[in-house]
Amino acid sequence: MPKDSIKIRMPALGGQGAVTAAHIAATAADTEGYYAVSNPFFGAEKRMAPSESYTRIGTVPIYDRGEVIYPDIIMVYHPQVITMGKSYTMPFYSGIKENGLVLINSDHELVTDSDRKFLESKNVKVLTRDFTKFAVEIAGTELATNMAMLGALFGALGTVSKTAIEEGIKDRFLKKYVASGGTASLDSVIEKKFKKKLDLIKSNLETASAAYDLTADWAKEVGLEPLLDSLVQ
């Protein structure tokens, strides 16, 4: 049964853009008309060190703050979250709710048999895909992995439109934005790479959109139950 609010945990490595993705996800959901909140996990994050962020989306006001300890959805941005335990919670699916969803960015299967048994007992669906390859093929850079993950999330949810995602992405890259030194320098790297911000946005959108379609199809195929209430029109 879909819920009135869901919590999403995004374990990633520093530099992958999980904080950016969480913020865009919340902005997109807010644009769509949901209540939404995003926040990063707070630490001295650096490249390749664990970094985590969270998005909460609902049809009711969201009061819950901080780390998501009991998530409905977990998005694993990097294989090392699982293979090297680069995560704030172990195992990576710690606290997952019944009927939940796990999206894993990896080019090979990382879920062990015992993990799978546990996740199946909770009716949690798992999608493992090489979203980085996806980003490289479509946007021409692995820095767009977060956009692929973002698209994948909304493809699985099915209740936030691509138009709203576009607004979220534009809001992030066209407005003057407060970011930490590391994020600001990554922004400038990626901006140089694309020369123009609009090209950057376009590539990001294409990546997110393709990933959206992919998971939407997958969700149908595996019979993923809707996780989040639709907005009453």
Next chain:
Amino acid sequence: MSIKNMTKEKNWSGQTMVSADHLLFEAPREKHFMTGSEVLKEAMKRCTVDASVSYPITPQSEAAHLIGELWAEGYVGTYFRGENEFGVMSSVAGCAMAGARTVTTTSGPGTLRAMENFPMWSGTRIPCQLVLMARGINSPLTIQPDNLEVSFLLETGCMIWYAENVQELFDMSIAAFIVAEMPDVHVPIITAVDGFFVSHTRESVMLPADDIALFPYNPYKAPLPPIDSEMPPGRFLRDPFVMKSNYISYATHASWQWEVRSAADRSRPYAKHFLKGLVHVTGDLDAEIVFVACGTASHQAKEANRELTKMGIKSKVVKLRTIRPFPHAELLEETKSAKYIFVPEFNIVGWLDKEVTQTLYGKSEAKIIGRPRVAGGMSMPVEAILKEVLENVKKGA
């Protein structure tokens, strides 16, 4: 943007000056999506702030940086960085004593480093504002949101308000200046939020347009005149009797301490007006299960209230907006129906639990349970609150 001469209608940045009532209650608002740090910039932008002093410490650094941008954009009169937090709070005192509407921000260890200044602030009756983004206190080193530091500030004589989320931080930090500057109040104010849970959380917020701002602070309405070449700080710091060991010196000090606390007490009616009540109540008004909380803890309690409602269990949340002065009468009134009072907190000592217990001692039959309590910056999942409630209610039944 260049600083302009003030006119009757416009401040130095060209904003139309309006009353606090207009800014807070009447001006049309539009929806934005931003973090607590970003919203504090928006609030200060609309406050005709004369001076701000900063020093970096996580998690308030972004907010301090953004107020600096306001100075660069011509909205804040002067902005500089202190040598450290002690220097910052001393400089804030200097600015405010000279008659400037002054704001600063700090967190955790910074607050403690600056500690001597806070009772000095209240003793000299300056109406400055500290926006405190609560963070744990070392050691071991932490940057996480733990609000133990608030317990250190409780008896400094400063007013303390606690904002729950991004929206409340915006409205409260504007109202804070107005209430602190009332001639019959005129004590410093600390507007607290939980670091990260508010400072770094992005959510929707309704803001009035940024072409309006508060009228400037008028230091000549102050109970103590601003310093100049003739006037020492607080008007008493140069007088010899305070330096002597005699009855007059004791009496002066004692009566002044009473006066500082009375002054903070006189803020109640103003706070009631501008904050729409010293406490805010949600849930079932006659519930036997009552949560008393402030800041993020009240947010978590509201989440618990919603889950309990789904289980058919009545509860209510009494959110405290002011901690100093403490809303004794409101708390007594709102806990009349209570059989169980839960005080969830983000610190190890349970400073709010102590305040609640002290207030209700001899006046309430309710069982006061100072839990759940998390510390070190841990989150407080709704599941933890529900467990606490269900266990206690089962025991009591």
